[in-house]
Amino acid sequence: MALRPVQVNIKALDDAAVGRFWAAALGWSTSAGTPGGTTYVGPVSPVGPFAWPDPVAVGIDVVTVPEPRTTTKNRVHLDLATTSAAHQAELVARLRSLGATPVNVGQGDVPWTVLADPEGNEFCVLEPREVYRDTGPIAAVVVDCSDPRAMARFWDEALDWTLHEVTDDQAVFRSAKGVGPYLEFIRTPDVKTVPDRVHLDLLPYPGDDKDAEVARLRALGATDLDLGQGDVPWTCLADPEGHEFCVLAPS
Incomplete structure (x- = not known):
């Protein structure tokens, strides 16, 4: 048994507006859920409507919440891939025209550009890197942590993705199929x-x-999380460093 990441969940005051931003940013499209509730952003299928879960990409599910974002930096963000210096510059300019804003998170003089979406969620537009040449528009889902080795131990058991690298500074996963974004x-x-x-x-x-999957995760060190979700078909948990995640019910 194992689990697969299928989407990044983003909380927003306006799910439709944030969904439109990310669809335009990634060249994807949106599929509305309940009014005032959720907007799913995913690749356009060449043979019809959305395929969920996408066989390659990790989609984005934007969920409306009443609470505004705090000023605290998110500990999970997206890195976007580019293919050349010109592509990076063009993408940054286009994202800013869509409503992204520059952000200083203490990055200093780096070759990538840090931006925030219209509700302040940080993301990076990376300089061209060979490792991300075939990921699609999202190069990586990046998680800040205190102990990458501990995160590697937990998430290597939790997921069916392959652990590519683990050091004191980072742990890197990718789908065992060698497709889609990395998880870092x-x-x-x-x-x-x-x-x-x-x-x-x-x-x-x-x-x-x-x-059974949820019970297995608890045995690995995950803890239950009450976010006020009430009676829902998914289960909210936190990993050993407190990063929230949800286990969805199979459709």
Whole structure:
């Protein structure tokens, strides 16, 4: 048994507006859920409507919440891939025209550009890197952490993705199929203090038992999380460093 990341969940005051931004940013399209509730952003299928879960990409699910974002930096963010210096410059300019704003998170003089979406969620537009040449528009889902090795131990058991690298500074995963974005845990000096506006949603494979998967994650060190979700078909958990994630029910 194992789980696969299928989407990045972003909380927003206006799910439709944030969904439109990310669809335009990635060259994807949106699929509305409940009015005032959710907007899913994913690749356009060449043969019809959305395929969910996408066989390659990790989608974005924007969910409306009443609470505004705090000024605390998110501990989960997206890195966007580019293919050349010209592409990077063009993408940054286009994103700013869509409503992204420059952000200083203490990055200093770096070759990538740090921006925030219209509700302040940080993301990076990377300089061209060979490792991300075939990921699609999202190069990586990046998670700040205190101990990448501990994160590697937990998430290597939690997911069916392959652990590519683990050091004192980072742990790197990717789908065992060698497609789509990377999942990277990066060592940072700060610690988690508030619930994140961005988290991963995981999905069991068809035929697997969600409750058994949740029990397995608890045995690995995950803890239950009450976000006021009430009676819902998914389960909210936190990893050993407190990063929120959800286990969805198979459709």
